[in-house]
Amino acid sequence: MTQTMTTANEVLLDASGIGKKFGGVQALKDVSLTIRRGEIYGLIGPNGAGKTTFFNVLTGLYQRDGGEISFAGAPLTLESPHTVAAAGIARTFQNIRLFGNMTALENVMVGRHLRTRAGVFGAMLRTKTERAEEAAIRRRAEELLHYVGVAEHANSLAREMCYGDQRRLEIARALATEPKLLALDEPAAGMNATETAALRTLIEGLRGDGLTVLLIEHDVKLVMGLCDRVAVLDYGQKICEDVPSVVRANPKVIEAYIGTANE
């Protein structure tokens, strides 16, 4: 990872007043949160709380109805997903979305698209620049496969890899875009205990290398153990944002997850 550890408390992402409506359903209502550089930020909440909606708004898959997002000091105008990726936010998907019929290596090489330039003519003529760039793309992709620990499957088709490896491969592809913020949508979903532990090590390693991570997760134990700060969404609203120990004790959070006594 190229980023170095920066001073804590520096704000990387500042979202304020984010709203999103689907027909009559208010999926997100006035959600504000700030993510600091170098931290692992958890976003949790019961099913249907709007976590993934927030993710999709943040990464440009959905257009927000209201609110501002500033990222790395500049306003993020969410034109389309690829401009968000270019700004430095990379994501993975809750239901893994790899390029199934490409090899693991090719998947990561696609991730380099954003930071490379070769065009049609360069490719047709196989110019010196193009060849050098291709070699660099391949080298970087191999490094990243190594980094996430699936190097031995470089030439397997993505769809033939086992579930845990697919999750890792998706992270490698996201890392290939050189993100400042890596947004993981339920990375531990469907994983067994061993795989989850390995994933935790990987995410901690990412933070160690200076990356900021936004984590949506159902596995509360994982979130509480891993995240520096946690925000809780319920019915499209943020009900709490703090360090894990405080969040865990917050009555609103407990109510959201378990329900009130007289319900």
Add this chain to the structure above:
Amino acid sequence: MKIPTNFLHNKGNIAPMIALAIALIALPFALALVGTAWVRITNFAVLFVLLSLGLNIVVGFAGLLDLGYIAFFAVGAYTYGLLASPHLGVHLPFWIILPIGALVACIAGAVLGAPTLKLRGDYLAIVTLGFGEIVRIFMNNMAAPINITNGPKGIAQIDSFQIGPIDFGKVDTLGGLIVSGPIKYYYFLMLALMVVVIINGRLKDSRIGRAWVAIREDEVAAKATGINTRNIKLLAFAMGASFGGLSGGMFAAIQGFVSPESFILNESIMVLAMVVMGGMGNIWGVIAGAVLLSFVPEILRYTVEPVQMAIFGKMWIDPEVLRMLIFGLALVLTMRFRPAGIWPESRHRREMTAAAK
């Protein structure tokens, strides 16, 4: 680390390649012994190979179903016809017109691509189908008030290629060998084919080629990975169309005549069938598909009648009917038993066998 390579990059084992090259060089003279018609048939087969390789970029790589591809062939052919015939009185040399034709087709490709960017699958197919028909009807009706395309009568007396003293429209003798016009075109087409195959292979293994395949595999993920899917899709349409335009120009010169009826929907479907039946995405499969689908109907044309006469002593079924029947049956059987094509791209084949399990 062992990286999978296609055999364009394969340095070793060149003996079969040399044998193939010699066979391809000798082929037109062998065919000429049977009849010059067979050289012409071969030339049209090569043209269809070129067309299929162009369509393969759009359909095979980027996964965008295009049912109006023949329109770009038409654009190239008419560009050539207009710039090298008495119709407008312009006679430019072919090496100027062919790139112009490719460029005009390229622009037409982008124009078609632009409104279809948000469409997929069947919807995209319908729009491209419409585009193909619009171009044909346009050619058919642009005879009045200003006569541009000469309407349904088409453009005749189109110049043949001319390289220095060699006129592709005339017969030359070279040390006792009779080199007819079609034979000259054959060599030119082979040269063009070589270039197109190399370009296709290089595009496929490039940053742009990977982006195309990524869009085919999962457009949302491709976007999220930072690919500007709008531009990359337009590029696929434009690149595919340029190859169509290039082939169209050669078609006009070989034929010496263009008219709208050469560019009917049936032709688009034929080219698509070549790509799908050969093996979408795999350059060699597409070539095999185009060669087969070009030759089989012609071979049947010459064999259906004698075979019937030999077996029954008289004609039971009209040769034309039987020919299309056999051809259609062959298509159905191929797709039934080899759903990913005769020679599929390895990833497609794996996908198909997995689906069958």
